[in-house]
Amino acid sequence: MTTTLVDVAAFLPERRVPVEEMGPELGLTPTQVRVLRRFNGLGEVRRQRHGETLVDLLACAAQALPSLRGREHLVRYVLHARGVPVVAPYPVNPVHELRARLRLDRATAFAVTHHACASGLLAIDIAGRLLAHDGEPGALALVVAGEQVFTQDERLAPDHRVFGEGAGACLVSAGGPGDALLSYVADQRGDLDHWGADGVGAMDRFAREYTELLSEVILAAVKLADLSLDDIALVLPHNVNVVSWRRVCRRIGLPVARVLLDNVPLVGHTPSADTFINHASAVALGRLKPGDRYLTAGAGLGAVFSAMVFEYQRSGNMAATEVTDLRTRVVGTLGVLLGRMLGRDLPDVSEATRLFDELGLSSSKTLELLLTLEEELDIQVDVENIDRRDLASVGSLSDFVVANADGV
Amino acid sequence: MTGGAATGAGLALRRVAHRCHDEDSPLAAHPLLRPYLTDLAATHGLALREEALGTGQAYVELAAPVVDAVTSADEPVDLLVLAYGVPDVQPGRNLALRIADRCPGDPLAFAICDQGPAAAFTALRLIAEYARTGTSTRALLVVAEQSVVPYPLTAPAPVPDRHAAVALLFESDPSPVEVRGHPALPPEAVGAVLAADIAELTGARDGVTLVLGSGVDSARDARDASVSDVLRAVPGLPYTGLLARLADGEPGRLLVLADYDPTLGYLCVAALEPQLRPTDFAATGSPGTGGGVAHMAVKD
Numbered sequence: 001m002t003t004t005l006v007d008v009a010a011f012l013p014e015r016r017v018p019v020e021e022m023g024p025e026l027g028l029t030p031t032q033v034r035v036l037r038r039f040n041g042l043g044e045v046r047r048q049r050h051g052e053t054l055v056d057l058l059a060c061a062a063q064a065l066p067s068l069r070g071r072e073h074l075v076r077y078v079l080h081a082r083g084v085p086v087v088a089p090y091p092v093n094p095v096h097e098l099r100a101r102l103r104l105d106r107a108t109a110f111a112v113t114h115h116a117c118a119s120g121l122l123a124i125d126i127a128g129r130l131l132a133h134d135g136e137p138g139a140l141a142l143v144v145a146g147e148q149v150f151t152q153d154e155r156l157a158p159d160h161r162v163f164g165e166g167a168g169a170c171l172v173s174a175g176g177p178g179d180a181l182l183s184y185v186a187d188q189r190g191d192l193d194h195w196g197a198d199g200v201g202a203m204d205r206f207a208r209e210y211t212e213l214l215s216e217v218i219l220a221a222v223k224l225a226d227l228s229l230d231d232i233a234l235v236l237p238h239n240v241n242v243v244s245w246r247r248v249c250r251r252i253g254l255p256v257a258r259v260l261l262d263n264v265p266l267v268g269h270t271p272s273a274d275t276f277i278n279h280a281s282a283v284a285l286g287r288l289k290p291g292d293r294y295l296t297a298g299a300g301l302g303a304v305f306s307a308m309v310f311e312y313q314r315s316g317n318m319a320a321t322e323v324t325d326l327r328t329r330v331v332g333t334l335g336v337l338l339g340r341m342l343g344r345d346l347p348d349v350s351e352a353t354r355l356f357d358e359l360g361l362s363s364s365k366t367l368e369l370l371l372t373l374e375e376e377l378d379i380q381v382d383v384e385n386i387d388r389r390d391l392a393s394v395g396s397l398s399d400f401v402v403a404n405a406d407g408v
Numbered sequence: 409m410t411g412g413a414a415t416g417a418g419l420a421l422r423r424v425a426h427r428c429h430d431e432d433s434p435l436a437a438h439p440l441l442r443p444y445l446t447d448l449a450a451t452h453g454l455a456l457r458e459e460a461l462g463t464g465q466a467y468v469e470l471a472a473p474v475v476d477a478v479t480s481a482d483e484p485v486d487l488l489v490l491a492y493g494v495p496d497v498q499p500g501r502n503l504a505l506r507i508a509d510r511c512p513g514d515p516l517a518f519a520i521c522d523q524g525p526a527a528a529f530t531a532l533r534l535i536a537e538y539a540r541t542g543t544s545t546r547a548l549l550v551v552a553e554q555s556v557v558p559y560p561l562t563a564p565a566p567v568p569d570r571h572a573a574v575a576l577l578f579e580s581d582p583s584p585v586e587v588r589g590h591p592a593l594p595p596e597a598v599g600a601v602l603a604a605d606i607a608e609l610t611g612a613r614d615g616v617t618l619v620l621g622s623g624v625d626s627a628r629d630a631r632d633a634s635v636s637d638v639l640r641a642v643p644g645l646p647y648t649g650l651l652a653r654l655a656d657g658e659p660g661r662l663l664v665l666a667d668y669d670p671t672l673g674y675l676c677v678a679a680l681e682p683q684l685r686p687t688d689f690a691a692t693g694s695p696g697t698g699g700g701v702a703h704m705a706v707k708d
Binding site for chain 2: 133
């Protein structure tokens, strides 16, 4: 029986913390912080306010699921997918507190962990299996992901990634309507154990092998779904940083524009919740249409590399998210700037508008447009890999800007 | 695991190994643990128990001998599910992956927690489900517990009086395995629900051994159970004490396991056939004896 995602939602706390403010807390020099922003494409993260709890964070995501309301009695399982195995002092039990808050008392609740920041994918798979075993029509599982950043572990390479607070939630069914799970592959590397005797060595090897291992698991998941990379309309990444995704894309021949990197500078890396947050953004941005196959992938220390392929089927009743819509801003601003540059109103500019053929821009004029866009939106775009195809239309240029924005 | 039954998963219990250990792990003295645990405790306004720092056991090291005892190089394992309640002495470690790394077959591994003693039943349920769909043909259930919680408990909760780990090796088999769970069950309802479950699971069958966890009160909860052969969990081990007794299962006798967690409200019941397979490994000691020396029981 096919596991499906009936509904997906995300929640981001309102408080924004720029990476520059996090530098001292993370023990980073000003130069390292500049590298975070310029090279790794990280800009800010979200954090809860003082006094807010992990259960608050998770409940906000679950309550943003339109399909949950009125169906609480059908929820048989509540799974907390955890990147960090222990997030509260025993016996404090966030997943059971969440169950009570949501009035899901008939559900069996537990945490799924030890797959680091890819635990969300594992939890979806497990939820589908349990429901399939039960065979109860209409039964649902609620999977939630998200954690508080309660400590700073200096081994987690804060000069490459910053952890933010955010949460995701999804309702899973066995055979019900929704995004169909086509494949799931998890590759474990228990030898890359940063808590082991050779933690430093494991971290180094993790960094060296990361691109290859994540690439392989992505290709394996695509193959298991009996697809090719060309069939994948969109990749929902884990938001570790932009540059690592560029490397993966180069290695496997995937256009960077097909990876939804919009949230990297805006949200940072949220343990296990990136998939859900990026799913909500992809729907809000119109990046998925029914029938599209999309892949989500993540990795984490310990170590594990995972990828999952889905077929998008949702009808569009997604919960609103607070994710800033960078791409919409880029498209809109480009329309204004083109009018300014060409000295006339361009009411019909759309994503399909061709910069060379329709508007008569030259390559140098297009680059000038890009620089003006940077100033207008206060972003910096890495143009190292730009080519003529990226400049073809407003849409392709917007994709390039979003994928290569080093900060917002 | 929920109100419904999970029937016919098809599993045979092949081997069981249990180990108690009273000594602490050198890993408890990892220099990064103090700041990590301090921050963890502070999330709920707690301070560390200074006297507890540097003590406790690591599940990777605790589980290694029992995993070794039930596995062999020519029997690759494809699934490993770890269940625990009390956190590992290194709470940030994705240790199921590390345990899997030393296990023949490079199994898919993950952990189930935050469900009290019911986590082991959920793990068993998942192993049965992976077997049912053909995803797994040989699986390990590992449960570990250690006796040190380095901050004050904010509520009553089971804490073992010594460190222990148990490993159970399962193989796909026509024998049905059934796992039932009843969430949010008040203590006064346990007796009736348990008796009904046992009656349904055993039917008219002779040769049933009932294994009761420490959360089940024999007098109150099991008085209506029509089973005369009853084993009690190893005392002092709320997470592994029940499964440790499965080493005492006899061929031809159905094992019915039951445990109740009054804190979280789960009653869990499972029925399975022991089909223990001899190993070449030496069996020493008896389960749950501890005493400062690692003891192990491998049912041959």
